[in-house]
Amino acid sequence: MTATASATPFDFAPQPGQDDELLQQLGFVPGLRELLAVRQVHALEHATVWVLSEPQLEMSSDRLLGGMSTETGFYLYGDVPTAVVNRAVRIALDRLTRGEWNLAVHPxxxxxxxVGMLMTAGLAIGVNLFLPKDPIGQLIGLGMAAATATSIAPDVGAVVQKYVTTAIPFNLEIVAVHPSRDWSGRPQHFVELRWVEAQSNVAIEH
Structure with a gap:
C-alpha cells in the first residue's frame, strides 16, 4: 500500500456478500444493482490509478491519468501500454479484496x-447572511467561503468517497481491457467488468 493511500484509513470492515444481501432484500428498487455496480467499479478505478503510480510498474506519476466509471466498467485516460493496464487492474482488484481498502479513495x-463546489456555495450563502450587503462585504464573504471550503473539502470528499461513492469490488470480475482513442485521438482503455456473486471465502488481510 502506498503511503498516500494509507492516509485515509477505513474505520469499518467491508464484507464479501454485503451488496448481494442488499440486492436480495431490495432488488425490486429500480437501478439499485447499477448503482451498487458503479460504486464498486469506482473503487477499482481509483485503485488501478494508485497501482499505476507505483514504481514497479514504471509509471512514476499518475498525474496524467484520468478515469470515468460506469456500471459495466471504467475508462482509463492516459498513455499507458495495454499490458500494463491489464496487470494493474488485476493487482488492484486483488489488493482491494484482500483488505487494502484505502486504495478505493483517491485525492x-x-x-x-x-464537494468543494457545494461547500463553497453553501458557506458563501451562510457567511453573507452575517456580513454587510455592500460589494466589499460580499467579496470578503465569498473569499472566506472559498478558503474554508478549499481547506476542508479534501477530508470531506474522502469521507464521501468512503461511505457513498465507492464500495469494495467483491462482486466484480475482469472481462477484458480494450484499448482505443477518444474523440481527440488521445489513448484510452475501457476496462470491461462483470457482476458476479461475491465469494464468501475471500481472504481478507488486515
Missing amino acids: RCGTNLS
Missing part, C-alpha cells in the same frame, strides 16, 4: 471537486 476524484 483527485471528481467527488472532491463536487
Whole structure:
C-alpha cells in the first residue's frame, strides 16, 4: 500500500456478500444493482490509478491519468501500454479484496471537486447572511467561503468517497481491457467488468 493511500484509513470492515444481501432484500428498487455496480467499479478505478503510480510498474506519476466509471466498467485516460493496464487492474482488484481498502479513495476524484463546489456555495450563502450587503462585504464573504471550503473539502470528499461513492469490488470480475482513442485521438482503455456473486471465502488481510 502506498503511503498516500494509507492516509485515509477505513474505520469499518467491508464484507464479501454485503451488496448481494442488499440486492436480495431490495432488488425490486429500480437501478439499485447499477448503482451498487458503479460504486464498486469506482473503487477499482481509483485503485488501478494508485497501482499505476507505483514504481514497479514504471509509471512514476499518475498525474496524467484520468478515469470515468460506469456500471459495466471504467475508462482509463492516459498513455499507458495495454499490458500494463491489464496487470494493474488485476493487482488492484486483488489488493482491494484482500483488505487494502484505502486504495478505493483517491485525492483527485471528481467527488472532491463536487464537494468543494457545494461547500463553497453553501458557506458563501451562510457567511453573507452575517456580513454587510455592500460589494466589499460580499467579496470578503465569498473569499472566506472559498478558503474554508478549499481547506476542508479534501477530508470531506474522502469521507464521501468512503461511505457513498465507492464500495469494495467483491462482486466484480475482469472481462477484458480494450484499448482505443477518444474523440481527440488521445489513448484510452475501457476496462470491461462483470457482476458476479461475491465469494464468501475471500481472504481478507488486515
